[in-house]
Amino acid sequence: MTARPLAVVGASAAGLAAAEALRRLGWRGPLTLIGDEPHLPYDRPPLSKQLLHGAWEPERLLLRSKDQLAALALDLRLGTRATGLDAATRTLTLDNGETLPCAGVIIATGVAARTLPGAEGLTGVHTLRTLDDALALRARLTGTGHRLVIVGNGVLGCEAAAVARELGHDVTLVGVEPIPMAAAVGTEIGELLAEEHRAHGVTLRTAAVAGFDTSGGAVTGVRLAEGEADAREREGTRLPADTVLLAIGSTPAVGWLGDDPALDTTDGLRCDAYCAAAPGIYAAGDVARWEHPVHGRPVRFEHRMNASEQGMAAARNLLAELAAEEGDQSAFADAFEGAPPERRPFAPVPYFWSDQYAVKLQAYGLTAGADRIETTVLDRAGRRAVALYGRDGHAVGVLAAGLPPRQVRGLRALIAAPVPWEEARERVRAATATG
Amino acid sequence: MKITLDADKCCAAGQCVLVAPEVFDQRDEDGIVVLLDAEPPAGQHDAVREAAAICPAAVIEVHE
Missing domain, CATH: 3.50.50.60 (FAD/NAD(P)-binding domain)
Known part of the structure; x- marks a missing residue:
C-alpha cells in the first residue's frame, strides 16, 4: 500500500527544518514541500542586514545547496500557494486547483508584513x-x-x-x-x-x-x-x-486556513504543547502559537532560532503520532525506517539576536510582556549591558549587549526555567562581575 | 563524517556549542564559531547533525 505524502506548507527556515527532520527521523515516503515564493529556501535575518547593505548577494542566503535539497528527495513545489486545508481529512488545496490528501501536514506559513492604508501601489x-x-x-x-x-x-x-x-x-x-x-x-x-x-x-x-x-x-x-x-x-x-x-510588524499567515472549526487561528495557529493544531496537523515557526510547557501559557515567536527548533519538534511529534495512530498501519510502516520517535512537548529556551552597527543584542527566554525589568549598564559608551526580565515573581528572560560568549551562554543556563527573581538577580551579578 | 564551516555567515548565537561542545567553540572576542574537531568520532555524529540543523545562519555543513 502506498503511503500518502507528508506535506510541509511553507518553505522557509521552519518548513525546511521540518522536512529535513522528517527524513532524518526515518520518513522514506513521499514528502511535499510547498512554498509560495519562487526561490529555493533562503534565510531571512540577513535581508535587513547583509543583503540590504549589499555585502551579500541572494545566493549567500540559500539555506541549503541544490545537492543538499536533492538528497531530501522532496516533491518541491515552489511558487505554489496552499489555498485551503480540510483538517479532518488532512487534505490540502493548492492554487493550481490540485487537492493533495496527506497522511500529515506541518504548517509553517510564517507571517506577512503589515502595511498602511494608501501605501499600495505607491512608488517608493x-x-x-x-x-x-x-x-x-x-x-x-x-x-x-x-x-x-x-x-x-x-x-x-x-x-x-x-x-x-x-x-x-x-x-x-x-x-x-x-x-x-x-x-x-x-x-x-x-x-x-x-x-x-x-x-x-x-x-x-x-x-x-x-x-x-x-x-x-x-x-x-x-x-x-x-x-x-x-x-x-x-x-x-x-x-x-x-x-x-x-x-x-506582521500578521500570521493563517487566512488560507479559512474558518475550519477544528483550527483556532486567533493570532497564529493555536497548538498544544506538542505543536499539534489538530490530529495529524502541526505548526512551526512564526505562524505557530503553542502552549509552552515551562511558561504555562500560549506563546508565538517570530525568531529565527524558534523556526528551526520548532520545525524539528513538529516533525518528530507528527511522526510519533502517525506511528501510534489507530487503524491500518501498513502504509505508515512501509514508508518508515527505524524506531518511531517519542512524542515530546516543545519546551525551548527562546533566543533572539539583533545586530545594529557594532552592537549585538542576544536574549534568552521571554523579554516581552515582563512585569519587571532590571537593567545594568556595564559600559554606556561601549553599549555593554545586561537586563533581567521578570513575571509573577520569577525571572523569565535575560538580555546581553556586548558580553563575551561564555557569559552569554551562562545567562542562558540561568533562565532556562523560571527562577525566583532575587536568586536570578544574584546569579546575573555573579555571572557578569568578572567580565 | 567531515564538517566544513562558512564562518563568515556566523551570527554568534552559540547554539552549536550548547549542542556539541566537544566539536564547536566560540571565539572570545566576537563569538564566531571555532571548529574543534573537523572529523568527530561516531559518538558525536547525532549532536553534530543537530547543531547543523539548528544553526540559525546555516553555517555548518556536514559531509557523510
Whole structure:
C-alpha cells in the first residue's frame, strides 16, 4: 500500500527544518514541500542586514545547496500557494486547483508584513519580509543621500535604520513608542539603542503616521498624525521622503486556513504543547502559537532560532503520532525506517539576536510582556549591558549587549526555567562581575 | 563524517556549542564559531547533525 505524502506548507527556515527532520527521523515516503515564493529556501535575518547593505548577494542566503535539497528527495513545489486545508481529512488545496490528501501536514506559513492604508501601489513605499522585498528596497536605495523614513521602531526598523545610515542615507525612524524596541527589550536597553542610533545620525520621532504625500504616483513625504506623543515636535508633521520603509510588524499567515472549526487561528495557529493544531496537523515557526510547557501559557515567536527548533519538534511529534495512530498501519510502516520517535512537548529556551552597527543584542527566554525589568549598564559608551526580565515573581528572560560568549551562554543556563527573581538577580551579578 | 564551516555567515548565537561542545567553540572576542574537531568520532555524529540543523545562519555543513 502506498503511503500518502507528508506535506510541509511553507518553505522557509521552519518548513525546511521540518522536512529535513522528517527524513532524518526515518520518513522514506513521499514528502511535499510547498512554498509560495519562487526561490529555493533562503534565510531571512540577513535581508535587513547583509543583503540590504549589499555585502551579500541572494545566493549567500540559500539555506541549503541544490545537492543538499536533492538528497531530501522532496516533491518541491515552489511558487505554489496552499489555498485551503480540510483538517479532518488532512487534505490540502493548492492554487493550481490540485487537492493533495496527506497522511500529515506541518504548517509553517510564517507571517506577512503589515502595511498602511494608501501605501499600495505607491512608488517608493516598501515593506521588508521577503527576498524580493529586500532587493526592491536595495535597488531603490542605490547611491547615497536618499531621504528614507522608516515607519516602526521595532527590531526590523532599527536594523534597517543602521544599515541605511552605513550606506549614507538620511534616515528618520518614526515610532508610536517613544523608545526603539521598548516593547521587546524594555525602556533602558531601548534608550541605549536610541543613543547609538542618534550617535550615527538617525533622527528619532515619536508619532503615528496619518498618510503619505505623493506626486505622480510616487511618495514624496510622510504625514504624521496630529496629537503625537511629543507635542514639541508638532510643528513638523510632514517628513519629506523619497523612500519609506514600513516596518510596523506582521500578521500570521493563517487566512488560507479559512474558518475550519477544528483550527483556532486567533493570532497564529493555536497548538498544544506538542505543536499539534489538530490530529495529524502541526505548526512551526512564526505562524505557530503553542502552549509552552515551562511558561504555562500560549506563546508565538517570530525568531529565527524558534523556526528551526520548532520545525524539528513538529516533525518528530507528527511522526510519533502517525506511528501510534489507530487503524491500518501498513502504509505508515512501509514508508518508515527505524524506531518511531517519542512524542515530546516543545519546551525551548527562546533566543533572539539583533545586530545594529557594532552592537549585538542576544536574549534568552521571554523579554516581552515582563512585569519587571532590571537593567545594568556595564559600559554606556561601549553599549555593554545586561537586563533581567521578570513575571509573577520569577525571572523569565535575560538580555546581553556586548558580553563575551561564555557569559552569554551562562545567562542562558540561568533562565532556562523560571527562577525566583532575587536568586536570578544574584546569579546575573555573579555571572557578569568578572567580565 | 567531515564538517566544513562558512564562518563568515556566523551570527554568534552559540547554539552549536550548547549542542556539541566537544566539536564547536566560540571565539572570545566576537563569538564566531571555532571548529574543534573537523572529523568527530561516531559518538558525536547525532549532536553534530543537530547543531547543523539548528544553526540559525546555516553555517555548518556536514559531509557523510
